[in-house]
Amino acid sequence: MNFMNIKQLSLLFILAICLQACKKEKNQGTTAVENKVEKNLPFEIDEPLNNENFDSILQKDKIIKLETNKNSLISSISKIEFYNNKIYVIDALNEYSVTCFDINGKFKFKLKKIGRGPDEYINFNDANINMASGDIELLGRKKILIYDSLGNFKKIIKLPYNADKFCSLSEIRFFYKNFTIEGPGQAGSFRLYSINSDGVVKKYLKFDSDGNGEALYGVCNFTRVNNAEYRFSERFNDTIYKISPQGIRSFYKIDFLGYENKRPKDFLSNQKKYPDKTKFAINMAIPKVSGFYEFGNSIIGFYTKYSQRYECVYPYIFDKKTNKMVQNQNRSYNLGLELILLVPDFKINKNPCAHISPSTIYNFIENQKNPEYKKKIKAYFEYDDNINTNPYIIVYKPIKINEK
Amino acid sequence: MKNKINYLLWVLVLGAFIAIGFWILEPNKVFDVKPTKIKATNISEHEAFEHTIHDMLHHNKKVWSNIQTLCANNSEIFFWYSQEACSTCTDSALTYLYVYAKSVKNAKRIVIITPETDKKQIEYFSRRYDNLLKFVDSKGVWDKYLSKFNTITAIFFVVDSKLNITDPYIFEIDNEKENQLYFKKIGILP
Numbered sequence: 001m002n003f004m005n006i007k008q009l010s011l012l013f014i015l016a017i018c019l020q021a022c023k024k025e026k027n028q029g030t031t032a033v034e035n036k037v038e039k040n041l042p043f044e045i046d047e048p049l050n051n052e053n054f055d056s057i058l059q060k061d062k063i064i065k066l067e068t069n070k071n072s073l074i075s076s077i078s079k080i081e082f083y084n085n086k087i088y089v090i091d092a093l094n095e096y097s098v099t100c101f102d103i104n105g106k107f108k109f110k111l112k113k114i115g116r117g118p119d120e121y122i123n124f125n126d127a128n129i130n131m132a133s134g135d136i137e138l139l140g141r142k143k144i145l146i147y148d149s150l151g152n153f154k155k156i157i158k159l160p161y162n163a164d165k166f167c168s169l170s171e172i173r174f175f176y177k178n179f180t181i182e183g184p185g186q187a188g189s190f191r192l193y194s195i196n197s198d199g200v201v202k203k204y205l206k207f208d209s210d211g212n213g214e215a216l217y218g219v220c221n222f223t224r225v226n227n228a229e230y231r232f233s234e235r236f237n238d239t240i241y242k243i244s245p246q247g248i249r250s251f252y253k254i255d256f257l258g259y260e261n262k263r264p265k266d267f268l269s270n271q272k273k274y275p276d277k278t279k280f281a282i283n284m285a286i287p288k289v290s291g292f293y294e295f296g297n298s299i300i301g302f303y304t305k306y307s308q309r310y311e312c313v314y315p316y317i318f319d320k321k322t323n324k325m326v327q328n329q330n331r332s333y334n335l336g337l338e339l340i341l342l343v344p345d346f347k348i349n350k351n352p353c354a355h356i357s358p359s360t361i362y363n364f365i366e367n368q369k370n371p372e373y374k375k376k377i378k379a380y381f382e383y384d385d386n387i388n389t390n391p392y393i394i395v396y397k398p399i400k401i402n403e404k
Numbered sequence: 405m406k407n408k409i410n411y412l413l414w415v416l417v418l419g420a421f422i423a424i425g426f427w428i429l430e431p432n433k434v435f436d437v438k439p440t441k442i443k444a445t446n447i448s449e450h451e452a453f454e455h456t457i458h459d460m461l462h463h464n465k466k467v468w469s470n471i472q473t474l475c476a477n478n479s480e481i482f483f484w485y486s487q488e489a490c491s492t493c494t495d496s497a498l499t500y501l502y503v504y505a506k507s508v509k510n511a512k513r514i515v516i517i518t519p520e521t522d523k524k525q526i527e528y529f530s531r532r533y534d535n536l537l538k539f540v541d542s543k544g545v546w547d548k549y550l551s552k553f554n555t556i557t558a559i560f561f562v563v564d565s566k567l568n569i570t571d572p573y574i575f576e577i578d579n580e581k582e583n584q585l586y587f588k589k590i591g592i593l594p
Contacts, residue, residue: 075528094528114532115503123495141492 030190030206033241034249041254041318044325045287045305054327054339057298057317059397061351063382064105066390072107074099074390077355080346081129084149087348087393088136090127098127098136100151103348105393111136111151119153121145125164131227132170139166144173160201161193167222167230171245172196174232176220191220191234194248204248205234206269223345225294233292236268236277240292256287256303282306293345295352297321298399300343303328315339319401326401335377337364342394350398357391358383453572456549457561460484461569463545467517470540471563474515479564481590483575484517486546489557493577497558498533500583504592505536512591517542562590 066072066089075094080087086108087101097112113120124138124145134149144157144166163175174194190203220234222243230243231251242251263286267274274280281288290313291301299318304311317327330339341360344352361381368374377383381392462468474480483501485494501514515538520526526539550556558575573586587593 073531075531094525095532114499115506116499122499123492 030203033204034247037239037250037253038242039252039320039323041252041299042323042325043254043256043287043289043303043316043318045256045303045314045316045328046258049325049328054315054317054329054342055335057327057399057401058342058344058352060380061395061397064103064348064393064395065382066099066101066105066393067107068389069107071110072099072101072390077391079127080353080355080393081127082346082348082353083129083131083134086149088129089391092124092126096121096123098138098151109151111147113153118156119145126166128166128168130168130170131224132168137166137168139163139175157195159195163193165220165222167224167232167243169228169230169243169245172247174222174230174243174248176222176232176234178220192232192248202247221292223293224347231292231294233289234268235290236263236281236286236288238263238289240289254289259285259287262286278311282309282311291343291345293343293352295344295347295399296350298401300352300399302340302343313340315343317401321401335373335380337377344394344396348393348395352396352399354394354396355391356381356394358387358389361392362387450572454561454569457484457559457569457572460542460545460549461563463548464542467540467542467545471515472567474513474538475563475565475567477565478513479562481512481514481592482517482561482563483514483558484542484546484561485519485558486550486556487519488554490577493558493575496577497560497575498537500587500592501537502533504587506534513538515540519543519546560586560590 064087066074066087074089074091075097076091077089078092079090081090082088085103087103087105089099089101091097091099095112096114097110099110100108102108114122116122121138121140124140126139128137128139129135129149130137130146135154136147136149136151138145138147142159142162144159146154146157148154159175161175162177164178166173166175172194174192176192178191189206191205193201193203195201220232222230222232224230228244232241232243232248238254238256239250240252240254241248262284264270264274267277267280267286280286285306287306288304289301290304293300297320299320300316302313302315304313306312314328314330316325318324319326331337341356342354344354346353361377361383365374365377365383368377381394461471471480481501483497485497498516501516505511505514514536516529517540518526518529519542520529520539521541521543526541530537530539550559556574559572560575561572562570564570571586571590575583584593
């Protein structure tokens with residue numbers, strides 16, 4: 001072996017050492033989330049609160065009908081984003097597409113690039129509009145595919161771990177993974193991680209034990225408060241986190257009144273002791289928050305209550321000013337509808353918005369016995385008797401809660 | 405002195421290979437993947453596998469009649485997956501088929517046998533792949549014939565115009581090389 005070969009092999013050795021070092025970097029522990037709760041939110045879920053009618057708090061401003069044609073047809077909605085007068089409908093469930101409409105519902109384009117090319121994807125778990133750049137970001141398998149606001153491919157960012165949901169801020173992205181096990185024989189010890197623009201990875205919300213517990217599938221949410229702030233909530237965790245360019249911190253703590261001592265402290269993090277959390281929660285009647293959306297001084301969403309082995313989901317409206325729950329009922333007195341489908345989950349400008357499919361409106365009407373209600377529902381949604389069109393967007397007026 | 409340096413360098417080189425070896429052997433952090441142990445490798449296993457597929461296709465008269473119509477003039481490529489198949493695995497296989505159907509003129513017809521029975525859901529699947537793949541539902545058949553092999557969750561095969569079953573193959577997302585060889589064999593990949 002001549003000297004040159006030895007030199008090359010030595011370089012190889014240094015490279016290998018570097019690779020090992022990178023691996024060690026990956027396996028570093030979790031970063032503690034700053035535990036600085038801003039406010040405790042008392043949630044009254046046993047006493048029915050209906051002093052403030054849901055319909056009087058959420059008053060309809062207008063209905064936007066998303067244009068229906070061969071190219072704009074939407075299979076399902078995972079999320080709706082609004083940016084720069086455009087409505088982006090994300091389908092991460094059935095069609096793996098992002099369909100763009102203008103503010104009046106006129107179809108602009110559909111981003112659907114299923115394939116095996118460098119700018120294509122097999123599927124994606126979540127998508128976001130990056131409010132700093134206007135880019136459409138799709139969360140694929142260990143990567144983010146970035147397209148510009150018109151759907152043209154820009155680049156790919158590789159990720160160290162798979163993730164189920166994410167949020168993008170200008171300098172930092174946060175990812176949540178529902179699975180406690182990364183792969184065969186590999187325990188995942190954390191649920192949330194962040195990557196900043198320099199590629200620095202931080203892990204948060206660790207599991208105390210590595211048992212192969214129940215996947216927390218589909219039960220976390222990043223909800224946008226404004227262009228530079230998100231809230232993060234996850235199932236069975238009463239802490240709501242604030243996510244901003246500065247990082248993540250505890251922000252709200254939900255106190256289900258009358259249920260304070262029902263939940264064991266290690267319930268969420270101990271996978272060995274509580275492998276089937278849903279079963280345990282049903283048996284112990286432990287409630288949970290399943291939706292958390294903030295609109296100015298109001299917090300709107302859903303909570304789940306377990307009784308007699310049944311899971312019941314109710315909508316709620318919480319007033320931050322008075323620090324009180326103002327609505328926890330499931331029915332609209334004005335329209336006679338199940339409110340669960342009318343809860344807003346995104347904003348157009350400052351207006352809270354919900355979406356509803358024409359087939360749901362049709363079912364609402366068909367299930368009503370009272371002809372007056374039938375008429376009212378039809379008029380409210382401006383329903384045109386066409387069941388096969390794209391969903392309607394209900395734009396509400398900014399929320400005002402009467403202080404009593 | 406020179407000998408000592410040489411010896412040291414050899415130790416370093418050996419160390420490098422061990423380190424690289426460890427790095428390569430580090431398992432990928434991928435979830436949803438189950439290794440398959442049963443493979444139709446020898447002739448008797450192969451025939452038995454074909455026979456099982458034959459029985460599965462004949463299990464439901466409606467499905468069989470549907471397949472007879474579909475295969476009347478041409479050979480068709482079939483992909484059949486179970487309820488237990490991970491969505492990443494089926495999406496991966498379906499993307500191979502979709503890319504082929506989209507890019508090849510006069511492509512062979514592709515039939516997907518799905519455990520999904522909800523018509524609306526099947527319509528969504530079909531729309532996802534621009535209606536280029538034909539979806540047929542066949543609830544419960546897989547469980548009756550293949551559930552005992554819990555490592556098999558998705559299979560490919562071809563049915564020719566004489567209704568003979570050829571080229572059966574167990575699909576696994578991690579066997580990228582074998583998958584590509586198989587797709588080349590049946591004409592999905594050039």
